[in-house]
Amino acid sequence: MITVENLTKRYGPHPAVDDVSFQCEPGTVTGFLGPNGAGKSTTMRMICGLTTPTAGRATVSGHPYQELPNPGREVGVLLDASAQHAGRTGREALTLSAYTMGLDRREVAAKLDLVGLNAVAAKRRVRAYSLGMRQRLGLAHALLGDPRVLILDEPANGLDPEGIFWMRGLLRDFADRGGTVLLSSHLLREVEAVADRLVVIGGGRIVAQGDKNELLAGGGTVVRARDSAALRRALEVANLSAADSSEGLLVQADAEAVGQAAADAGVALAELRPASGGGLEQLFLTLTAGESTKEAVR
Amino acid sequence: MTTTTAPAAGAVAPRHHTPVRRPSLLRLTGVELRKLVDTRAGRWLLITIGLTTAAIVTLQLIYAGEADQTFLNFFVPSLLPVSVLLPVLGILSITSEWSQRTALTTYALVPRRERVVAAKLFAVMLTALASVLASLAVAAVGTLVASATGGAGTWEFDWSLVLNAAVLQVTSVLMGAAFGLLLLNPPLAIVGYLLLPTLWGVLGEMVKPLRGPSEWLDTSKTMEPLFSSDAVTGGQWGRIAVSLLVWMVLPLAAGLFRTLRREVS
Numbered sequence: 001m002i003t004v005e006n007l008t009k010r011y012g013p014h015p016a017v018d019d020v021s022f023q024c025e026p027g028t029v030t031g032f033l034g035p036n037g038a039g040k041s042t043t044m045r046m047i048c049g050l051t052t053p054t055a056g057r058a059t060v061s062g063h064p065y066q067e068l069p070n071p072g073r074e075v076g077v078l079l080d081a082s083a084q085h086a087g088r089t090g091r092e093a094l095t096l097s098a099y100t101m102g103l104d105r106r107e108v109a110a111k112l113d114l115v116g117l118n119a120v121a122a123k124r125r126v127r128a129y130s131l132g133m134r135q136r137l138g139l140a141h142a143l144l145g146d147p148r149v150l151i152l153d154e155p156a157n158g159l160d161p162e163g164i165f166w167m168r169g170l171l172r173d174f175a176d177r178g179g180t181v182l183l184s185s186h187l188l189r190e191v192e193a194v195a196d197r198l199v200v201i202g203g204g205r206i207v208a209q210g211d212k213n214e215l216l217a218g219g220g221t222v223v224r225a226r227d228s229a230a231l232r233r234a235l236e237v238a239n240l241s242a243a244d245s246s247e248g249l250l251v252q253a254d255a256e257a258v259g260q261a262a263a264d265a266g267v268a269l270a271e272l273r274p275a276s277g278g279g280l281e282q283l284f285l286t287l288t289a290g291e292s293t294k295e296a297v298r
Numbered sequence: 299m300t301t302t303t304a305p306a307a308g309a310v311a312p313r314h315h316t317p318v319r320r321p322s323l324l325r326l327t328g329v330e331l332r333k334l335v336d337t338r339a340g341r342w343l344l345i346t347i348g349l350t351t352a353a354i355v356t357l358q359l360i361y362a363g364e365a366d367q368t369f370l371n372f373f374v375p376s377l378l379p380v381s382v383l384l385p386v387l388g389i390l391s392i393t394s395e396w397s398q399r400t401a402l403t404t405y406a407l408v409p410r411r412e413r414v415v416a417a418k419l420f421a422v423m424l425t426a427l428a429s430v431l432a433s434l435a436v437a438a439v440g441t442l443v444a445s446a447t448g449g450a451g452t453w454e455f456d457w458s459l460v461l462n463a464a465v466l467q468v469t470s471v472l473m474g475a476a477f478g479l480l481l482l483n484p485p486l487a488i489v490g491y492l493l494l495p496t497l498w499g500v501l502g503e504m505v506k507p508l509r510g511p512s513e514w515l516d517t518s519k520t521m522e523p524l525f526s527s528d529a530v531t532g533g534q535w536g537r538i539a540v541s542l543l544v545w546m547v548l549p550l551a552a553g554l555f556r557t558l559r560r561e562v563s
Contacts, residue, residue, distance in 0.1 A: 041563075049409040050402065050562035066409040069320040077406045083399035087337035093403075096336070100321055100329050100407050141403070 001026055001180055002047060002149060006056035009042050016042045018204040019056070024182050024197070026148070029175045031195030031212070032184035033284060039204040040184040041079065044153050047182075048077055060149055072101040075149040076142030081134035081158070086127035090117055090137045093126060094144060101145045111140040116166070131158030139167070149180045156190045168194045188284050200284065221255045224248030224271040225262065234265030250275055321408065326417035327424070334391060334421060343387055344425070350379040351433050355440035359449070367449030370459075370527055372437035377463050377525060380429050384467055385474025388422045389487045392478030392557075401562045411558050415479065422475055426467040430460065462524040465538075473517070473546045479553025482560065495545065514540045 002024040009017040017039040024030040034040050045051040047058040049065035057064065060075050068074050084093050094108045112122050115136040121129075129137065135158050142150055150171070156164050171194055175181050185191045191198070192212070199209040208215055222245065225231040235242045235251060238261030242249040248271060251258050255272055262269050334340045354376045358367065392415075395401040408414050445451025474491055481487040495517050502512025502519075513519060520541040523534045530538075 045561070045563060048406050050405060052559070052561070068409070070318040071409060072407045073318040079402055079406070080399065083402040085337060085394070085398040085400050087339060087398075092336050096329055096332060097403065097407060099332070100326065102319075102321060102325065 001061055002030075002058070002151070002182055003062075004043070004047060004056075004058045007043060007046050007053050007058055008055040009039075009046060009051060010054045015204050017046070017053075020201065020204075020206055021056075022199045022206065022209055024149075024180050026178050026180050027175055028196040029171055029181040029183060029194050030197045030199060031191030032182055032199050032201065033188065033191055034184075034186065034201035036186055038201045040201060041153055043201070044079060044151055044182070044184060047151060048075075048079070050079075070101055070145075072097065072145035072147070074145075074147055075151060076145065076147040077151050078135075078138040078142040078155055079151075079153045081131065081138040081155075084126045084134065084137065087125055089123055089125050090129065090133075091122040093137065094141060097141060097144055103145060107144060107146075111144050114143065115140040132160060132163055135159055136163070139170075148178070150174060150182070152181070152183045154184055154186070156185060156187055164190060220250050220252045220275045221258045222247050222249070222271065222273055222275045223251055223258050223262070223269060225267050225269050227267060230265065230267045231262060231269075234261050234267050237261070237265060245275075247271075247275075323413060323417060323420070326408065326413060327420040330391065330414075330417045330421035331424065334387070334425060340387075340390070343383070343390070347380055347383045347387070347429060348432055350383065351376045351429075351436045354379065355436050359440060359443055359447070362449075364444075364449045367440070367444035368452045369437050369441040369455050372440040372444075373433055373455070373463075374459070374525055374527060376433045376436060377430075377466060380433065381466055381470040384422075384426055384429060384471040385477070385491055386488060387425060388471040388474030388476075389478040389491060390484060391418050391422050392475050392553075393482055393484040393487055396482050397484050405562050412554065415554060415557060419472065419475055422471045423468050426471040427464060429467050430463045433463065434460070456527065456529070458529060459527065462530060466521060466524040469521075469542055469546060472550070473542075476546050476549035476553055479557050480549045481553075482557065513537065515544055517541045517545050 004020060004022050007017055007020045008015065020039070020043055022030070032040050032043070042051060046053045047060065047065060048071075059065075060068065060071075065071060065075075071077075088096075091108060091112065094111065095105070098105065098108050112118075117133065117136055117140065121133060126134065126137070135155055139152075139155060142152065152171075156167060159167060168190075171181050171183065175196070183191065183195065195212055197210065198212050198215050200207050200215075223231065223235075223242075224247070228249070231249065232242060235249070235258070238257070240251050240253050240258065240261060242251045244250070255274060259269070259272055262272075335344060355372050358372060358375070362371065395404055404414055405411055441451050441453060443449075474487075477487045477491040478484075481490055498512065499516045499518055502508045502516050514537050520534070520537040523530045524538070
C-alpha cells in the first residue's frame with residue numbers, strides 16, 4: 001500500500017511535482033505514466049525519503065518511509081539501475097544489501113537466479129554489465145528482502161523484448177499474490193500490458209488517474225464523413241469539440257451523441273467507432289500534449 | 299547476455315514476516331568496513347598504506363646508522379605517510395557513495411542517514427587504529443631484522459607514543475571524512491583537504507598578524523609534537539584541540555547537516 005497526499009516539490013520557482021495525490025492498493029499494479037521530465041522520478045524519490053518534499057506527504061504500508069525500521073524488508077526500490085558501484089561485482093552489491101537488511105546469504109543466490117543472472121555474470125563487475133543486466137540486478141536488489149511493495153522507476157529500460165515479457169509476468173505474479181507495485185514508464189505499451197490502474201502525470205501535475213479500462217474507454221470517438229466540412233459544422237452545432245486525427249475527426253463524446261449530431265444535421269457518416277485503436281497512446285498523447293515540450297530543466 | 303526465462307513464480311511471493319528490527323550500528327559498521335575493501339580502488343589504497351609503512355622501515359634498515367635502528371625510530375617515522383593517506387580513505391568512504399551513486403541504494407535501505415554516517419566514521423576510525431597496530435608490527439619486524447643484521451635493535455619505547463599515534467591517525471582520517479561530508483565530491487574533497495591547510499600554513503608564514511593564530515590553527519604545526527618521542531605537554535594538547543575544532547569538528551558538523559538534507563538522485 002502506497003499513499004501519496006498532495007506531494008509538491010519546487011526547485012526555485014519551478015514546480016517539478018505539483019500537488020500529486022494517488023494511492024496504490026495491495027494486489028494491483030499501478031502504472032505511473034508520463035513523458036520524460038514530467039516528475040515521475042522526483043515523486044518516487046519523495047516516496048522513498050530521498051528527496052524532501054516542499055509540501056505534502058507519502059506513506060508506505062501506513063508509515064512515512066523514514067520511519068520504516070528496515071525499509072528493504074517492506075518495500076523494494078529500484079530507482080536507477082545504473083546507480084551501482086562500477087567496481088563491485090553483481091553478487092557483492094547484493095551481498096552488502098543483504099547484510100544491511102540482516103538477510104540470509106542464500107537470498108542473494110536465490111534472487112540472482114530468479115532474475116536470470118548466472119554465476120559467471122554475478123562474478124563480473126557491474127562496470128561490464130549491459131543496461132539490461134543492470135536492470136535485472138536492480139530488480140534482484142528490489143526483491144531481495146521479500147518486500148510487500150515494489151517501487152520501480154523505468155525497469156523495462158534496456159531490457160530486450162523477451163526480458164520485458166519476463167518482467168511483466170514477474171510483476172503480475174507479485175501483485176496477484178497480494179503485493180503492491182508502482183511502476184513508472186514512458187513506454188506506453190509496456191504499462192498497458194501489465195497495469196491495473198494508471199496515474200498519468202504531465203508537467204508535474206496528475207492529468208488522469210483511475211482504472212486502466214475506464215481510462216481507455218474514455219478515449220473518445222472517431223468519426224468520418226465524405227463531407228467533413230458539414231460534419232464539422234454539425235458537431236459544432238451540437239457543442240462537441242472535434243480534433244483532426246489521421247483516421248478522421250476525434251471527438252470527446254460517446255458514439256451515440258456523435259451519431260445523433262450527424263443525423264440531426266443530415267450528414268451521412270462513413271465511419272463511427274470508439275477511438276480504441278490508439279489505446280493508451282492516444283490517451284497519453286491527448287493528456288500530455290504540450291506538456292512534453294516544456295520538459296523540466298534539471 | 300546471460301539470461302534465462304525461468305519465472306520461478308513462488309520466489310517472488312510477498313511474504314508476511316514477523317516485525318523486523320532496524321539494522322544495528324554494529325551491523326552498519328560491518329557493512330561500511332566491507333565497502334572499504336570490496337572494490338579494487340579501496341583494496342589498493344589499504345595495501346598502499348601498508349606498503350608505505352614497510353617501505354619506510356626497509357629504507358631505514360638500509361640507510362639509517364646502526365645505532366638508530368631501534369623500535370622507536372622504526373615506529374615514529376612510519377606514521378607520517380600513513381597520516382597523509384588515511385584522510386584519502388576517509389574522503390573516499392564518504393564521497394564514493396555520491397560519485398558512484400550508491401547513495402540511492404544505501405539511503406533507501408537506511409533512511410536515517412546519520413546512522414550511515416556514524417557507521418562510516420566508526421569504520422574509518424577502526425581502520426586508523428588498525429594502521430597503528432600495523433605500524434607497531436612492521437616496526438617490530440624491523441627491530442628483529444636490525445638486531446639480526448648488526449643494528450641496535452633496542453626495544454626501549456614509551457607506550458604513551460601509541461596513544462599519540464592513535465590520536466594522530468584517528469584525527470587524520472576524521473578530518474578527511476569531514477571534508478568528504480562537507481564537499482561530497484571526491485576530487486574536490488581531496489584537493490580541498492590537501493590545499494586548504496597548506497595554504498593556511500603558507501599564509502601563516504607570510505602574513506605577520508596571522509603568525510600568532512597559525513600556532514593554534516595550523517594542523518601541520520599543532521600535530522607536530524605527536525611525532526616526537528617527547529611527551530606532549532598540556533599546552534600542546536590545547537593547540538591540537540583548537541586546531542581540530544576548526545579543521546575536524548566544524549567541517550564534520552556542517553558536512554553532517556549538508557548530507558542529511560541533500561537530495562539523493
